[in-house]
């Protein structure tokens with residue numbers, strides 16, 4: 001299995017293959033130790049990079065997977081920018097992952113009620129007060145946001161909620177729900193996938209910047225877990241080690 005740290009690969013296909021090998025290993029380990037594999041997944045480019053490799057993997061114990069959204073847009077579940085739809089369409093029917101094991105938010109609720117409802121869905125699957133995901137799969141926006149945790153936003157200080165509502169997201173749509181750092185940093189393994197030149201400056205800030213004014217992505221530091229960053233060569237182009 002890949003050691004934790006920064007993995008620089010040529011492009012999205014190569015990242016998909018390495019990421020898929022890591023996730024497959026984490027799934028097998030979790031299922032043999034605890035009987036279930038829990039993962040929180042992100043939208044944007046991560047969905048395609050993850051799914052295009054994972055659909056080829058038959059032996060990862062799909063029946064035992066429980067898939068939550070790291071963040072979700074408050075949009076109908078059949079709308080193209082719904083993160084849940086991206087995963088459901090790519091995986092259900094192609095691999096033996098049951099549709100009911102991918103957990104959508106309820107977009108008919110207010111954003112506050114949708115966050116509370118999603119918290120209850122977490123509590124149905126996790127016995128711990130703060131869920132311990134086997135893997136949280138994250139992207140980073142060009143501004144350094146991750147999940148729906150944006151630079152300078154008050155949610156960066158959230159210490160109580162597991163799932164938070166946000167109604168002023170700078171990245172559209174404005175209404176979203178997101179896992180908080182409390183949950184992200186309680187994971188056994190946090191994995192970032194980040195590609196493209198537009199991310200290069202903040203990849204450098206996060207991985208080689210100083211400790212002041214940390215961007216949201218830099219605040220993902222699992223308390224007792226691994227941290228991986230999968231980068232393509234353009235996203236990694238400003239790193240001094242490249």
Ligand SMILES: O=C(O)[C@H](O)[C@@H](O)[C@H](O)[C@H](O)COP(=O)(O)O
Pocket residue numbers: 042043044045046070071072073083138139140141142145146147148171
């Ligand atoms: O908006 C969402 O749904 C996200 O989950 C978000 O946090 C995403 O991961 C980043 O914005 C990176 O997106 P890209 O990889 O598409 O740049």
